[in-house]
Amino acid sequence: MNGNADAAAGLLYLYAVARDTDLPGRHLTPSPHHPRPVTGVAGEPVELVRHLDLVGVAGRVPAADFDEEPLHRHLEDLDWLATVAHRHQAVIEAASSAAATGVLPLRLATVYRDEESLRRMLRARHEALTAALGRLDGTVEWGVKVYTLPGPEKEERTTPAPSASGGVGRAYLRRRGAERRADEHRARQADDAVRQIHTALAASAEDTHLHAPQNSRLSTHPGHNLLNASYLVRRDDDSAFTAEVRAQVERAPAWGLMVELTGPWVPYSFAATTTGPADGTDDR
Amino acid sequence: MTTRRVELDQDTVERDLMKLVLTLIELLRQLMERQALRRVDQGDLSEEQEERIGLTLMLLADRMAELRDRYGFEPGDLNLDLGPLGPLLPPADR
Numbered sequence: 001m002n003g004n005a006d007a008a009a010g011l012l013y014l015y016a017v018a019r020d021t022d023l024p025g026r027h028l029t030p031s032p033h034h035p036r037p038v039t040g041v042a043g044e045p046v047e048l049v050r051h052l053d054l055v056g057v058a059g060r061v062p063a064a065d066f067d068e069e070p071l072h073r074h075l076e077d078l079d080w081l082a083t084v085a086h087r088h089q090a091v092i093e094a095a096s097s098a099a100a101t102g103v104l105p106l107r108l109a110t111v112y113r114d115e116e117s118l119r120r121m122l123r124a125r126h127e128a129l130t131a132a133l134g135r136l137d138g139t140v141e142w143g144v145k146v147y148t149l150p151g152p153e154k155e156e157r158t159t160p161a162p163s164a165s166g167g168v169g170r171a172y173l174r175r176r177g178a179e180r181r182a183d184e185h186r187a188r189q190a191d192d193a194v195r196q197i198h199t200a201l202a203a204s205a206e207d208t209h210l211h212a213p214q215n216s217r218l219s220t221h222p223g224h225n226l227l228n229a230s231y232l233v234r235r236d237d238d239s240a241f242t243a244e245v246r247a248q249v250e251r252a253p254a255w256g257l258m259v260e261l262t263g264p265w266v267p268y269s270f271a272a273t274t275t276g277p278a279d280g281t282d283d284r
Numbered sequence: 285m286t287t288r289r290v291e292l293d294q295d296t297v298e299r300d301l302m303k304l305v306l307t308l309i310e311l312l313r314q315l316m317e318r319q320a321l322r323r324v325d326q327g328d329l330s331e332e333q334e335e336r337i338g339l340t341l342m343l344l345a346d347r348m349a350e351l352r353d354r355y356g357f358e359p360g361d362l363n364l365d366l367g368p369l370g371p372l373l374p375p376a377d378r
Contacts, residue, residue, distance in 0.1 A: 169338025170331065176341070177321045215365060 011066050012049070012112040013041060015091045015105070016057040017122070017129050022099035023048050023055050030094060038094045041087045042066075046094075049115055051122040054129060057095045057103065058118060066111050075109070084108065096266045101137045104129060104271045132271060135206075140264035142231045142241060144201060145214070146194050147223035147258045186256065193255035194227045197248045204241045205231035209269040223258065230269035238264070302355050306348070307362040311373060313344050 027037035028046040037045035040059035049056040064070060074080045085108055092105045112118040122129065202208045209232075214225040233241045242261070249259045320337045323329050329337070352359065364372040 167335045167339070169335040169340070169342065171338070172342040173320060173324055173334060173338040176317060177324065180318075180321060 010060050010062045012058045012114060012118050013061045013066060014056050014058045014110045014112060014118060015040065015046065015088060016095045016103040017106070017133070018055050018057065018095060018099045018103040019101055019133060020050055020053045020055045022101055022103075023057070023095065028057055028091070028095055028098065031098070038091055039087075040091050041084045046091055049118055051119040052126060054122050054126065056118050056122060057091065058112075059091075061111070066109065071109055071111070092266050102133065102139070103266065104132050104136060105266045105268050106271070107268075136232070136267050136270060138235050139206060139232050139267055139270075140235060140238065141267040141269055142233055142245070142261060142263035143265065144197075144227065144229050144231065144245065145225055145260045145262075146197060146227035146252070147221050147225055147260065148190060149253065149256050149258050150222045190226060190255060190257060193252070193257055197252070197257075197259065198227060198229060200244055200248060201229075201231055201241070204237055204244050205233050207232040207270055211269070226257070232267055232270045233264075299355060302351075303357060303361065306351055306355070306357065307364055307372065310348060310362045313341070313348060314373065316344075317341050
Protein backbone atom coordinates (compact mmCIF):
# COMPACT_ATOMS: atom_id res chain seq x y z
CA MET A 1 0.00 0.00 0.00
CA ASN A 2 1.36 3.39 -0.87
CA GLY A 3 -0.83 5.40 1.46
CA ASN A 4 -2.85 7.39 -1.06
CA ALA A 5 -6.53 8.16 -0.63
CA ASP A 6 -7.78 5.21 -2.70
CA ALA A 7 -5.77 2.69 -0.77
CA ALA A 8 -8.29 2.56 2.07
CA ALA A 9 -11.06 1.70 -0.39
CA GLY A 10 -9.13 -1.28 -1.68
CA LEU A 11 -8.01 -2.16 -5.18
CA LEU A 12 -9.62 -1.74 -8.56
CA TYR A 13 -10.47 -4.98 -10.32
CA LEU A 14 -10.79 -4.56 -14.09
CA TYR A 15 -13.24 -6.84 -15.91
CA ALA A 16 -13.31 -5.43 -19.40
CA VAL A 17 -12.57 -2.43 -21.58
CA ALA A 18 -15.13 -0.97 -23.98
CA ARG A 19 -15.69 2.12 -26.11
CA ASP A 20 -16.74 5.09 -24.00
CA THR A 21 -19.95 5.73 -25.97
CA ASP A 22 -21.12 2.13 -25.59
CA LEU A 23 -21.64 2.17 -21.83
CA PRO A 24 -23.37 5.25 -20.37
CA GLY A 25 -23.59 6.25 -16.71
CA ARG A 26 -21.45 5.79 -13.60
CA HIS A 27 -22.27 2.12 -13.08
CA LEU A 28 -22.80 -0.96 -15.22
CA THR A 29 -26.50 -1.87 -15.13
CA PRO A 30 -28.23 -4.92 -16.65
CA SER A 31 -30.24 -2.59 -18.92
CA PRO A 32 -30.30 1.20 -19.53
CA HIS A 33 -33.27 1.83 -17.18
CA HIS A 34 -32.38 -0.71 -14.56
CA PRO A 35 -31.66 1.14 -11.29
CA ARG A 36 -29.38 -1.44 -9.63
CA PRO A 37 -25.80 -1.88 -10.82
CA VAL A 38 -24.40 -5.28 -11.73
CA THR A 39 -22.34 -6.72 -8.88
CA GLY A 40 -18.82 -8.04 -9.25
CA VAL A 41 -16.46 -10.63 -7.81
CA ALA A 42 -16.61 -9.18 -4.29
CA GLY A 43 -20.32 -8.33 -4.46
CA GLU A 44 -19.35 -4.71 -5.20
CA PRO A 45 -21.29 -2.48 -7.60
CA VAL A 46 -19.51 -2.47 -10.97
CA GLU A 47 -18.36 1.01 -11.98
CA LEU A 48 -17.43 2.61 -15.27
CA VAL A 49 -14.07 4.39 -15.24
CA ARG A 50 -13.75 6.68 -18.26
CA HIS A 51 -10.58 7.81 -19.93
CA LEU A 52 -10.14 9.28 -23.41
CA ASP A 53 -12.62 7.38 -25.59
CA LEU A 54 -12.39 4.19 -23.55
CA VAL A 55 -14.20 2.95 -20.49
CA GLY A 56 -12.93 0.45 -17.95
CA VAL A 57 -15.54 -1.86 -16.40
CA ALA A 58 -14.18 -2.16 -12.88
CA GLY A 59 -15.07 -2.77 -9.25
CA ARG A 60 -13.53 -1.90 -5.89
CA VAL A 61 -12.38 -5.07 -4.18
CA PRO A 62 -10.79 -5.55 -0.76
CA ALA A 63 -6.98 -5.58 -0.75
CA ALA A 64 -7.20 -8.31 1.89
CA ASP A 65 -8.40 -10.69 -0.84
CA PHE A 66 -6.97 -9.28 -4.05
CA ASP A 67 -3.57 -7.87 -3.19
CA GLU A 68 -0.76 -9.91 -4.68
CA GLU A 69 0.02 -12.11 -1.70
CA PRO A 70 -3.54 -13.04 -0.56
CA LEU A 71 -4.51 -13.45 -4.21
CA HIS A 72 -1.84 -16.08 -4.80
CA ARG A 73 -3.11 -17.96 -1.77
CA HIS A 74 -6.70 -17.72 -3.01
CA LEU A 75 -5.80 -18.94 -6.49
CA GLU A 76 -5.04 -22.36 -5.03
CA ASP A 77 -8.46 -22.58 -3.44
CA LEU A 78 -10.63 -24.14 -6.13
CA ASP A 79 -13.94 -23.16 -4.50
CA TRP A 80 -12.88 -19.52 -4.22
CA LEU A 81 -11.59 -19.59 -7.78
CA ALA A 82 -14.79 -21.11 -9.15
CA THR A 83 -16.94 -18.46 -7.45
CA VAL A 84 -14.74 -15.59 -8.64
CA ALA A 85 -14.48 -16.99 -12.19
CA HIS A 86 -18.25 -17.35 -12.36
CA ARG A 87 -18.88 -13.76 -11.19
CA HIS A 88 -16.07 -12.44 -13.42
CA GLN A 89 -17.73 -14.04 -16.43
CA ALA A 90 -21.18 -12.78 -15.41
CA VAL A 91 -19.91 -9.16 -15.33
CA ILE A 92 -18.29 -9.57 -18.76
CA GLU A 93 -21.46 -11.10 -20.20
CA ALA A 94 -23.49 -8.19 -18.78
CA ALA A 95 -21.07 -5.60 -20.18
CA SER A 96 -20.98 -7.42 -23.50
CA SER A 97 -24.76 -7.45 -23.90
CA ALA A 98 -24.95 -3.76 -22.89
CA ALA A 99 -22.21 -2.55 -25.27
CA ALA A 100 -23.24 -2.24 -28.91
CA THR A 101 -19.78 -2.84 -30.38
CA GLY A 102 -18.57 -5.41 -27.92
CA VAL A 103 -16.07 -5.43 -25.10
CA LEU A 104 -12.54 -6.59 -24.55
CA PRO A 105 -12.67 -9.14 -21.71
CA LEU A 106 -9.75 -9.20 -19.31
CA ARG A 107 -8.36 -12.26 -17.69
CA LEU A 108 -9.26 -13.18 -14.14
CA ALA A 109 -7.86 -10.97 -11.36
CA THR A 110 -6.44 -8.04 -13.30
CA VAL A 111 -6.04 -5.55 -10.47
CA TYR A 112 -4.96 -1.90 -10.28
CA ARG A 113 -3.98 0.19 -7.27
CA ASP A 114 -6.45 2.97 -7.94
CA GLU A 115 -8.34 4.84 -10.65
CA GLU A 116 -5.23 6.78 -11.60
CA SER A 117 -3.19 3.67 -12.38
CA LEU A 118 -6.11 2.21 -14.36
CA ARG A 119 -6.32 5.46 -16.36
CA ARG A 120 -2.58 5.31 -16.90
CA MET A 121 -2.96 1.85 -18.42
CA LEU A 122 -5.86 2.99 -20.65
CA ARG A 123 -3.64 5.84 -21.86
CA ALA A 124 -0.49 3.79 -22.34
CA ARG A 125 -2.23 0.95 -24.18
CA HIS A 126 -4.78 3.12 -25.93
CA GLU A 127 -3.69 2.18 -29.41
CA ALA A 128 -3.56 -1.57 -28.79
CA LEU A 129 -6.88 -1.55 -26.92
CA THR A 130 -8.61 0.40 -29.67
CA ALA A 131 -7.21 -1.90 -32.33
CA ALA A 132 -8.31 -4.98 -30.40
CA LEU A 133 -11.82 -3.54 -29.89
CA GLY A 134 -12.01 -2.94 -33.62
CA ARG A 135 -10.81 -6.44 -34.41
CA LEU A 136 -13.23 -8.12 -31.97
CA ASP A 137 -16.17 -5.88 -32.85
CA GLY A 138 -19.06 -8.05 -34.00
CA THR A 139 -17.31 -11.32 -33.31
CA VAL A 140 -17.95 -14.26 -31.03
CA GLU A 141 -15.77 -17.11 -29.92
CA TRP A 142 -16.69 -20.76 -30.44
CA GLY A 143 -14.89 -23.56 -28.68
CA VAL A 144 -14.40 -26.86 -30.50
CA LYS A 145 -13.03 -30.00 -28.92
CA VAL A 146 -12.32 -33.23 -30.75
CA TYR A 147 -12.16 -36.47 -28.79
CA THR A 148 -11.40 -40.01 -29.80
CA LEU A 149 -14.37 -42.32 -29.45
CA PRO A 150 -13.68 -45.23 -27.12
CA GLY A 151 -12.46 -48.01 -29.42
CA PRO A 152 -14.06 -51.42 -29.72
CA GLU A 153 -13.12 -53.57 -26.75
CA LYS A 154 -10.13 -55.73 -27.59
CA GLU A 155 -10.76 -59.38 -26.88
CA GLU A 156 -8.99 -60.75 -23.83
CA ARG A 157 -5.38 -61.60 -24.43
CA THR A 158 -5.10 -65.33 -24.89
CA THR A 159 -2.06 -67.47 -25.25
CA PRO A 160 -1.44 -67.66 -28.97
CA ALA A 161 -1.35 -71.10 -30.48
CA PRO A 162 2.03 -72.09 -31.85
CA SER A 163 1.83 -72.03 -35.62
CA ALA A 164 3.74 -73.82 -38.30
CA SER A 165 6.30 -71.04 -38.52
CA GLY A 166 7.34 -71.08 -34.89
CA GLY A 167 6.46 -71.28 -31.22
CA VAL A 168 4.30 -69.35 -28.82
CA GLY A 169 6.88 -66.59 -28.31
CA ARG A 170 7.16 -65.75 -31.99
CA ALA A 171 3.39 -65.83 -32.45
CA TYR A 172 3.08 -63.37 -29.55
CA LEU A 173 5.62 -61.02 -31.10
CA ARG A 174 3.84 -61.15 -34.45
CA ARG A 175 0.50 -60.37 -32.87
CA ARG A 176 1.90 -57.45 -30.85
CA GLY A 177 3.60 -56.12 -33.96
CA ALA A 178 0.32 -56.20 -35.87
CA GLU A 179 -1.54 -54.54 -32.99
CA ARG A 180 1.06 -51.83 -32.71
CA ARG A 181 0.96 -51.12 -36.43
CA ALA A 182 -2.84 -50.98 -36.27
CA ASP A 183 -2.64 -48.53 -33.33
CA GLU A 184 -0.16 -46.35 -35.19
CA HIS A 185 -2.32 -46.43 -38.28
CA ARG A 186 -5.37 -45.38 -36.26
CA ALA A 187 -3.42 -42.58 -34.57
CA ARG A 188 -2.18 -41.27 -37.94
CA GLN A 189 -5.67 -41.38 -39.38
CA ALA A 190 -7.04 -39.53 -36.36
CA ASP A 191 -4.31 -36.87 -36.69
CA ASP A 192 -5.13 -36.38 -40.36
CA ALA A 193 -8.84 -36.13 -39.59
CA VAL A 194 -8.24 -33.58 -36.82
CA ARG A 195 -6.13 -31.49 -39.17
CA GLN A 196 -8.91 -31.64 -41.79
CA ILE A 197 -11.52 -30.60 -39.23
CA HIS A 198 -9.41 -27.68 -38.03
CA THR A 199 -8.67 -26.51 -41.57
CA ALA A 200 -12.35 -26.66 -42.52
CA LEU A 201 -13.42 -24.68 -39.46
CA ALA A 202 -10.57 -22.17 -39.73
CA ALA A 203 -11.77 -21.34 -43.25
CA SER A 204 -14.95 -19.76 -41.87
CA ALA A 205 -13.23 -18.12 -38.88
CA GLU A 206 -11.37 -14.80 -38.57
CA ASP A 207 -8.75 -16.21 -36.29
CA THR A 208 -8.00 -19.41 -34.40
CA HIS A 209 -6.32 -20.23 -31.15
CA LEU A 210 -5.09 -23.71 -30.25
CA HIS A 211 -5.16 -24.60 -26.56
CA ALA A 212 -3.29 -27.51 -25.05
CA PRO A 213 -5.43 -30.67 -25.21
CA GLN A 214 -7.16 -31.47 -21.96
CA ASN A 215 -5.65 -34.05 -19.71
CA SER A 216 -8.02 -37.00 -20.17
CA ARG A 217 -7.73 -37.92 -16.50
CA LEU A 218 -9.25 -34.58 -15.48
CA SER A 219 -11.99 -34.70 -18.07
CA THR A 220 -15.31 -36.49 -17.91
CA HIS A 221 -14.99 -37.68 -21.50
CA PRO A 222 -14.08 -41.32 -22.09
CA GLY A 223 -11.85 -40.54 -25.10
CA HIS A 224 -8.65 -38.54 -25.51
CA ASN A 225 -8.83 -34.89 -26.35
CA LEU A 226 -6.97 -34.38 -29.65
CA LEU A 227 -8.04 -30.84 -30.52
CA ASN A 228 -8.93 -28.03 -28.14
CA ALA A 229 -9.35 -24.92 -30.23
CA SER A 230 -11.11 -21.55 -30.20
CA TYR A 231 -12.41 -19.89 -33.34
CA LEU A 232 -13.09 -16.18 -33.67
CA VAL A 233 -16.16 -15.85 -35.88
CA ARG A 234 -17.95 -12.77 -37.25
CA ARG A 235 -21.55 -12.72 -36.15
CA ASP A 236 -22.50 -12.50 -39.85
CA ASP A 237 -20.61 -15.73 -40.55
CA ASP A 238 -22.02 -17.47 -37.52
CA SER A 239 -24.49 -19.69 -39.33
CA ALA A 240 -21.86 -20.71 -41.90
CA PHE A 241 -19.47 -21.63 -39.09
CA THR A 242 -21.98 -23.62 -37.06
CA ALA A 243 -23.18 -25.38 -40.23
CA GLU A 244 -19.56 -26.39 -40.91
CA VAL A 245 -19.27 -27.67 -37.34
CA ARG A 246 -22.47 -29.69 -37.77
CA ALA A 247 -21.05 -31.24 -40.93
CA GLN A 248 -17.89 -32.19 -39.02
CA VAL A 249 -19.94 -33.57 -36.12
CA GLU A 250 -21.65 -35.90 -38.59
CA ARG A 251 -18.46 -36.98 -40.35
CA ALA A 252 -16.42 -37.51 -37.20
CA PRO A 253 -17.75 -40.92 -36.05
CA ALA A 254 -16.51 -42.46 -39.30
CA TRP A 255 -13.00 -41.44 -38.21
CA GLY A 256 -13.55 -42.72 -34.67
CA LEU A 257 -13.82 -39.15 -33.40
CA MET A 258 -16.34 -36.97 -31.64
CA VAL A 259 -16.67 -33.20 -32.12
CA GLU A 260 -18.01 -30.99 -29.36
CA LEU A 261 -19.02 -27.34 -29.79
CA THR A 262 -19.35 -24.75 -27.01
CA GLY A 263 -20.32 -21.11 -27.24
CA PRO A 264 -20.89 -18.51 -28.41
CA TRP A 265 -18.60 -16.79 -25.91
CA VAL A 266 -17.26 -13.32 -25.50
CA PRO A 267 -13.91 -13.71 -27.36
CA TYR A 268 -11.72 -14.36 -24.28
CA SER A 269 -9.07 -16.35 -26.11
CA PHE A 270 -8.44 -13.56 -28.60
CA ALA A 271 -8.47 -10.64 -26.18
CA ALA A 272 -5.92 -12.09 -23.78
CA THR A 273 -3.09 -11.73 -26.26
CA THR A 274 -3.67 -8.01 -26.81
CA THR A 275 -4.63 -6.69 -23.38
CA GLY A 276 -3.23 -6.43 -19.95
CA PRO A 277 -0.14 -7.66 -18.29
CA ALA A 278 0.78 -11.30 -17.97
CA ASP A 279 0.50 -11.23 -14.19
CA GLY A 280 -2.45 -10.06 -12.17
CA THR A 281 -1.18 -6.87 -10.57
CA ASP A 282 0.35 -4.14 -12.58
CA ASP A 283 1.17 -0.52 -12.82
CA ARG A 284 1.64 0.32 -9.18
CA MET B 285 -1.13 -24.68 1.42
CA THR B 286 -2.28 -25.19 4.93
CA THR B 287 -5.77 -26.47 4.27
CA ARG B 288 -4.93 -29.76 2.59
CA ARG B 289 -4.96 -32.66 5.01
CA VAL B 290 -2.04 -35.02 5.04
CA GLU B 291 -3.27 -38.58 5.01
CA LEU B 292 -0.87 -41.18 6.26
CA ASP B 293 -3.08 -44.15 5.72
CA GLN B 294 -0.95 -47.29 5.53
CA ASP B 295 -2.97 -48.81 2.67
CA THR B 296 -2.94 -45.62 0.63
CA VAL B 297 0.82 -45.32 0.92
CA GLU B 298 1.35 -48.91 -0.14
CA ARG B 299 -1.08 -48.63 -3.05
CA ASP B 300 0.55 -45.42 -4.30
CA LEU B 301 3.98 -46.98 -4.02
CA MET B 302 2.82 -50.09 -5.92
CA LYS B 303 1.32 -47.88 -8.59
CA LEU B 304 4.60 -46.05 -9.06
CA VAL B 305 6.62 -49.28 -9.15
CA LEU B 306 4.21 -50.92 -11.61
CA THR B 307 4.23 -47.81 -13.80
CA LEU B 308 8.01 -47.91 -14.08
CA ILE B 309 8.00 -51.65 -14.80
CA GLU B 310 5.34 -51.08 -17.45
CA LEU B 311 7.50 -48.37 -19.02
CA LEU B 312 10.45 -50.78 -19.22
CA ARG B 313 8.22 -53.55 -20.57
CA GLN B 314 6.90 -51.30 -23.34
CA LEU B 315 10.40 -50.11 -24.22
CA MET B 316 11.68 -53.70 -24.42
CA GLU B 317 8.73 -54.76 -26.51
CA ARG B 318 9.22 -51.87 -28.90
CA GLN B 319 12.92 -52.65 -29.21
CA ALA B 320 12.15 -56.35 -29.82
CA LEU B 321 9.56 -55.57 -32.50
CA ARG B 322 11.98 -53.25 -34.25
CA ARG B 323 14.68 -55.92 -34.27
CA VAL B 324 12.23 -58.52 -35.58
CA ASP B 325 11.26 -56.10 -38.37
CA GLN B 326 14.91 -55.58 -39.21
CA GLY B 327 15.36 -59.35 -39.26
CA ASP B 328 18.54 -59.37 -37.18
CA LEU B 329 17.32 -61.98 -34.67
CA SER B 330 17.49 -65.75 -35.09
CA GLU B 331 14.27 -67.74 -34.75
CA GLU B 332 15.38 -69.07 -31.35
CA GLN B 333 16.12 -65.56 -30.13
CA GLU B 334 12.72 -64.35 -31.35
CA GLU B 335 11.00 -67.23 -29.61
CA ARG B 336 12.81 -66.60 -26.33
CA ILE B 337 12.23 -62.83 -26.37
CA GLY B 338 8.60 -63.30 -27.36
CA LEU B 339 7.98 -65.75 -24.53
CA THR B 340 9.68 -63.46 -22.02
CA LEU B 341 7.63 -60.46 -23.09
CA MET B 342 4.44 -62.49 -23.05
CA LEU B 343 5.06 -63.78 -19.53
CA LEU B 344 5.95 -60.26 -18.40
CA ALA B 345 2.70 -58.90 -19.88
CA ASP B 346 0.69 -61.64 -18.14
CA ARG B 347 2.44 -61.01 -14.85
CA MET B 348 1.79 -57.26 -15.17
CA ALA B 349 -1.92 -57.94 -15.77
CA GLU B 350 -2.02 -60.15 -12.66
CA LEU B 351 -0.34 -57.53 -10.49
CA ARG B 352 -2.63 -54.83 -11.85
CA ASP B 353 -5.67 -56.95 -11.01
CA ARG B 354 -4.41 -57.71 -7.53
CA TYR B 355 -4.07 -54.00 -6.74
CA GLY B 356 -7.21 -53.05 -8.66
CA PHE B 357 -5.54 -50.84 -11.29
CA GLU B 358 -6.81 -50.34 -14.82
CA PRO B 359 -4.13 -50.25 -17.57
CA GLY B 360 -4.72 -46.48 -17.88
CA ASP B 361 -3.98 -45.98 -14.16
CA LEU B 362 -0.35 -46.89 -14.65
CA ASN B 363 0.95 -43.61 -15.96
CA LEU B 364 2.55 -40.42 -14.74
CA ASP B 365 1.48 -36.96 -15.74
CA LEU B 366 4.66 -35.09 -16.62
CA GLY B 367 2.83 -31.78 -16.92
CA PRO B 368 3.84 -29.89 -20.05
CA LEU B 369 5.69 -32.97 -21.34
CA GLY B 370 2.45 -34.96 -21.34
CA PRO B 371 2.04 -38.46 -19.97
CA LEU B 372 5.00 -40.79 -19.39
CA LEU B 373 3.36 -43.65 -21.30
CA PRO B 374 1.40 -43.34 -24.55
CA PRO B 375 -2.25 -43.17 -23.52
CA ALA B 376 -3.70 -45.79 -25.85
CA ASP B 377 -1.12 -48.46 -25.20
CA ARG B 378 -2.13 -51.67 -23.56
